[in-house]
Amino acid sequence: MADPFPFEVPEISGPIASHITKLERAYVVPPPKGGPNQSVQRSGVLTAEGAPVENAVTWRGTTPVTVPPAMPEGEVDQLEGRWLFLGPLFGHFGHFLVESICRIWAVDQLRGQLDGVLYVPKFQNRPEHVANVYRPFLEALGVDLPMRNIEDPAQVEQLFVPRQGFGMFQMIEGAPEFRAFIRAHAGKTVAPEGSAKIYISRSELPGARGSVLFERRLEGWLEAEGYVPYHPQKHSHLEQIAAYRAARHIIAVDCSPLHLLGMVGDEGQKVGVIARRDGDLDEIFARQIRAFQGAEARAFNHLRRNWIEAHGNRPSRTSWGELDYPALRESLMAAGLIKGVEAWEEPTEADYEAELDRIAAAAGHRFKPWDGPKGKAPGDGD
Missing domain, CATH: 3.40.50 (Rossmann fold)
Known part of the structure; x- marks a missing residue:
């Protein structure tokens, strides 16, 4: 019998500002290249010692859509600087709007402490193209930092991993910090234009x-x-x-x-x-x-x-x-x-x-x- 999943659905009905994990030399691990677009992918973040990071798991309702990966083997890329982990980058617009932006609330919490934000692909299908599609949109939502979509495992000098602050079903109303970030930033640089x-x-x-x-x-x-x-x-x-x-x-x-x-x-x-x-x-x-x-x-x-x-x-x-x-x-x-x-x-x-x-x-x-x-x-x- 398989072991039960070690983590629980995050609680976001109250404040989550204190739920940001700070890591030194953590591993960011994308899904394997050439793999299928599975509903649940092994990808996310591991500590320098190889332990899974709970905040890096992304949930859809009560079901995880990412589960902790295996420790990468051999040499991995080294990424210097201070980065914020945002989770899987979906190519599907609806899933992007719910599951790929669910950690952006932490940008305001860490203002001045970041060099950029990191994604892993939902699956390895033209990851740089997907990143290019969403970069201007992410900026319009208030993320005014460089964005990278990691295709290969990387060890990051300093990594911040916030709790998911938004999601489907019971998480649809968002955490207070996520709602505050959206109200402050989303769409504010775009002038209204269109029919009433x-x-x-x-x-x-x-x-x-x-x-x-x-x-x-x-x-x-x-x-x-x-x-x-x-x-x-x-x-x-x-x-x-x-x-x-x-x-x-x-x-x-x-x-x-x-x-x-x-x-x-x-x-x-x-x-x-x-x-x-x-x-x-x-x-x-x-x-x-x-x-x-x-x-x-x-x-x-x-x-x-x-x-x-x-x-x-x-x-x-x-x-x-x-x-x-x-x-x-x-x-x-x-x-x-x-x-x-x-x-x-x-x-x-x-x-x-x-x-x-x-x-x-x-x-x-x-x-x-x-x-x-x-x-x-x-x-x-x-």
Whole structure:
């Protein structure tokens, strides 16, 4: 029988400023080159003597996504200077927004004591390209230090390893220090620019990405209410920040861009989050937005059922939500997000057949209805 995992989920409901481990000649160890993109990677930090460092473990809810690595063999790179360890650098934007920035709160705590920040790749796929993509975005969140993504094991002259201060599920509201850092810095160098009312849309993502059935109709109904469909994937990270800072009313199905909205928005916004899959992610996004910026954020779950891949067994980022649109309209009206200028008619049986054919053609496979238990968390991603 395998030994139990030696560390516990970090507690972040109260202050964590004192939870920064300072190390001399510690080892920073990335995942092995050529390895697969596993859900749990052996990477992180070891002391000079080879002991695992608890703060270096990154958690997703109650599950670690990194576990302590083995001691590197042979000669390793020597990195001089004072560095802050930030954990795994995800290429996936949603995971970056939750799990790759969860330690940046310590930048303010250690101001003037650092030469830069260090990541390890989530897995070894073009690590320098991923770093280049996120460097300007990280700076816009308030990390004004050189950033490196370590491809090979390195022994670091002086390393600071802070506790994770943010994460999914029970950690979505963040530690006090993390929220304070985000409020002080995130997006402040980017001028607001864009429409006052936006609907964050998934309708132009690849067919395998999932959304809600009849999203184009939803867009049309919201356009009649003055909303402009917004497709984040068509804009740079800085342009997205500008749009989310400008908007006063925002509606979206549950999706990764809401993590960014929660960081760069403000208390004057009204936000509606529509559930597109079982798992209460709509509530989780709304909780983050309320906790970080004090905005008025409401979750709306009018799911009738989920349509999942024919070979699947639960809802995920690739599934499609079947919504009760008339009921959603009433809820959005009650929340003051729309006026109800048009009726939102129930699609016909023929409409459903055509829509399911459309998404099957786009995804390359059929979908089946799933009427499983409410509250089962989706597996991954946005």
